Amino acid sequence: EVQLLESGGGRVQPGGSLRLSCATSGFPFNTYTMTWVRQTPGKGLESISTIGGSGSGTHYADSVRGRFTISRDNSEKTVFLQMNSLRPEDTAVYYCVRARGTLVGRLIVTRLDHWGQGVLVTVSP
């Protein structure tokens, strides 16, 4: 059974830092791209950072680039999100998500097929 378990959330003051962790099990971790998706209160979904299976390819949304860093430890089957210079607008539930690629016809299509339960990050004085 695929499991994703986030930890590290909490309340922090503006300008502070937090490190989210996502411990995984039940699948060959090093072959999967992982992404962090956040959801602000009452708002929609935003994929903020993604990392390829080998760790060499990463992407950041403009809203977090330069402040957040994604990394992974394939030996521990864990993905991390280091969040620095936090702002009140970073307040959200953060989900760790597995991205799965599948050949459909002639296309390799990626879908976000397993989500963690989410962890709340609150940035407030």
Add this chain to the structure above:
Amino acid sequence: DIQMTQSPSSLPASVGDRVTITCRASQSIDSHLNWYQQKPGKAPKLLIYASSTLESGVPSRFRGTGSGTDFTLTISGLQPEDYATYYCQQSYSALKYTFGQGTKLEIK
């Protein structure tokens, strides 16, 4: 970046209705389009991938169509458990996934 626009933002409907949600991409994304269902306090759940392929375990009343820039999610014979918020998401851009703003399916 590819922008995804969903409509409507809210959709009142009754049990048994057939409902359709649309999603438009700012550029062609071929069939790299997925649909998710989210209930309050829960993580999103994958319903449909590659525009029209049902994820395992998803009831057949859910149907996805479209390619290029225009996509639809249709639910036929709405059930009480289907009241939720639905999101489309593109995966055309490698590692750069973007979501629509969501459609809240509400009881009429």
